[in-house]
Amino acid sequence: MLAHRLEGIPPTIFSRMSALALSTGAVNLGQGFPDVDGPPEVVDRAVAALREGANQYAPGIGIPMLRQAIARHQQRHYGIELDPDTEVVVTTGCTEAVAAALLGLVDPGDEIVVLEPYYDSYVAMIQMAGGVRRPVTLRAPDFRLDLDELRAAVTPRTRFVLLNTPHNPTGTVLSRVELQAVADLAIEHDLVVITDEVYEHLVFDDHEHVPIATLPGMAERTLTLSSAGKSYSFTGWKVGWATGPAALVGAVLAAKQWLTFTSGSPLQPAVALALDELPDVPRDLAVDLQGRRDLLCAGLTEAGLDVRVPEGTYFATTDVGALGWPDGLSFCLALPERAGVVAIPAQVFYDDQEEGRHRVRWAFCKEPSVIAEGTRRLSAADLRP
Ligand code: GLN
16 A cells, blocks of 8 residues: 555665665675764764763754754855754754655645756655656766756746755766856746755865855755765764755754654764864765775776766766666666675666666775675676676
């Protein structure tokens, strides 16, 4: 049994592939979670909070200490000024922020321009909210935003743009020029931009993450979403947030109160400590991750896969078409047995199957020894169908 609002939406690929990794004992280069936890002092703070009695409901909007720390974070990194009492709301991971933003803002029939390939929860939540997605494809081999396609996606029914930068799964970091084009369009058509920036600190080489909220005229029409999961290697804590104008943040809170009501009390002071007292951890992580990115990309190339070197995030993508597979899903389902490795078929993130059919995503947020073992297995295996 399933309500219409969930019709056609399969179980999330991440659960499916991680279950496959567990049942086959394969090296999991699929779901994006680090195999080393974040800083021990942050864990200690959460333990202390549990012991101190932070065990009953937190305020729905989030504890003041964390909201203030989030506001300081936006100030410190981007010069964004926020009122922590009205312009910041704490959520249960960025996934809840996405859900609450869409449920709180989208009316049935509203169109939402969304970058394709898209993170799977966007599609599910747009559909649950009764919205209509208008994908704009980041096309191989460069995965840049095509400004003509972007403009063509906007209709009189468009009310939102749902951005994701740095972008999962392509690893594209949208440039200032691309973001300015989105901003121009948003201002011209009076659109609200909802932007998922959970990989904000995980950018490589000389790439720079630019929050679209910092572009002229955008602060008042942008809802920015992020979390502690990726920046501090606590993906299982599910502490996220939404920031922006009070009217947009208020809509998130209006929906969030009926979803989770409030988010986990003992984790909030710990994340506040991380943001305030360990501001360099995410940058150090990015430097370290860049080395692991290079290790993975070299290993994939050696295994005969055509890899796109990502500018940010946890992920690199390859095209497995040349190997002779009908699609990436059949490749990924065969891979644990063939090679003892799990990857994610990125085709599930596309409406445009011509574009996405053969794309496979690999995670490098893993220990170097795990990446090396995974790619060694790929090199040793016969990867043809
Ligand atoms: N964001 C993670 C990824 O892209 C997975 C999170 C999830 O499993 N929902 O791999």
